[in-house]
Amino acid sequence: MVIEIKDLVKHYGKFKALDKFSLEVEEGEVLGLLGPNGSGKTTSINCLLALLTYDSGSVQIFGKDMTPSSYDIKRDIGVVMQNVAVFEELTVFQNVDYFCGLYINDSKKRKQLVDESLEFVGLTDFKKKYPKELSGGLLRRLNIACGIAHKPKLIILDEPTVAVDPQSRNRILENIQELNRLGATIVYTTHYMEEVEQICNRIIIMDSGKVIASGSKEELKSSIQIKEKIKFELDEISEEAIKHIDAHEDVMAVAFEKGILEIIVTKDNGLLMELLAYFKDNNISFDKVYSETPTLNDVFLEITGKELRD
Numbered sequence: 442m443v444i445e446i447k448d449l450v451k452h453y454g455k456f457k458a459l460d461k462f463s464l465e466v467e468e469g470e471v472l473g474l475l476g477p478n479g480s481g482k483t484t485s486i487n488c489l490l491a492l493l494t495y496d497s498g499s500v501q502i503f504g505k506d507m508t509p510s511s512y513d514i515k516r517d518i519g520v521v522m523q524n525v526a527v528f529e530e531l532t533v534f535q536n537v538d539y540f541c542g543l544y545i546n547d548s549k550k551r552k553q554l555v556d557e558s559l560e561f562v563g564l565t566d567f568k569k570k571y572p573k574e575l576s577g578g579l580l581r582r583l584n585i586a587c588g589i590a591h592k593p594k595l596i597i598l599d600e601p602t603v604a605v606d607p608q609s610r611n612r613i614l615e616n617i618q619e620l621n622r623l624g625a626t627i628v629y630t631t632h633y634m635e636e637v638e639q640i641c642n643r644i645i646i647m648d649s650g651k652v653i654a655s656g657s658k659e660e661l662k663s664s665i666q667i668k669e670k671i672k673f674e675l676d677e678i679s680e681e682a683i684k685h686i687d688a689h690e691d692v693m694a695v696a697f698e699k700g701i702l703e704i705i706v707t708k709d710n711g712l713l714m715e716l717l718a719y720f721k722d723n724n725i726s727f728d729k730v731y732s733e734t735p736t737l738n739d740v741f742l743e744i745t746g747k748e749l750r751d
């Protein structure tokens with residue numbers, strides 16, 4: 442086991458930020474920690490890294506207890522924090538060299554690792570620039586290069602794509618997948634469900650300091666009642682028709698808002714054909730119809746009654 446967190450409890454004053462938070466990560470996984478703002482993702486990462494103390498529970502990394510002085514463990518961890526933490530007075534190269542130098546003494550080997558990591562995140566052409574000369578997306582990539590240059594076995598990234606342009610975001614997500622292919626175990630926190638769907642093989646959903654669901658995206662989606670959302674774009678529909686659809690045993694809810702009739706279905710059994718026949722028989726016309734499979738937001742909504750997004 443690469444990470445084993447058991448029953449972490451963490452208070453900030455009277456506020457309980459982690460409420461018996463537990464997590465296990467196996468070698469080779471890309472684990473996504475998904476939760477809305479304030480759900481406790483950063484707190485759990487900071488406790489995991491022994492950057493924060495906690496009230497009770499335990500943290501083991503690579504089978505050993507993690508403490509603030511566990512330098513042997515820390516050498517094998519790469520951390521990319523939410524806030525970009527680089528030195529303004531150092532160039533791109535010097536920044537990565539500094540962070541890599543915390544773990545690698547041999548300057549020749551270090552230069553090679555720094556060059557490799559800059560190449561990896563696409564910053565080779567910027568190595569002589571200073572952070573203030575980089576765009577937000579490039580700064581994020583520098584932040585990542587600083588965290589991974591020493592080739593850690595475990596890489597922890599806390600919301601590394603917040604406020605980055607789509608090009609840098611894609612590059613970052615591809616880089617993470619590549620790091621995993623090269624052998625690193627990854628823990629990735631985000632509140633963007635699309636990102637965990639894209640890159641994570643296992644997802645932990647957290648809310649109010651607790652794990653509320655975990656599994657692959659397929660497992661999470663099949664664990665909920667919603668199986669399909671059928672949407673019709675139309676100008677109008679009678680209350681009677683809405684009631685008729687709502688009364689169907691496979692329909693969980695029906696809503697008509699801003700020209701879209703949304704029907705939430707609990708069975709994967711082709712209700713669409715039945716609906717189309719009903720629309721035809723009752724002369725209900727529509728512009729478009731489409732069917733959507735559930736999202737992780739639906740999983741979150743069904744468990745907590747809230748939207749994942751703010």
Ligand SMILES: Nc1ncnc2c1ncn2[C@@H]1O[C@H](COP(=O)(O)OP(=O)(O)OP(=O)(O)O)[C@@H](O)[C@H]1O
Pocket residue numbers: 453456458476477478479480481482483484485632
């Ligand atoms: N130093 C602190 N003092 C008091 N409360 C804090 C502190 N740090 C975090 N909190 C509170 O603890 C809760 C969890 O915060 P945390 O930053 O871990 O959440 P998060 O899921 O990482 O959120 P975000 O996605 O916004 O980064 C939030 O309600 C936050 O306001």
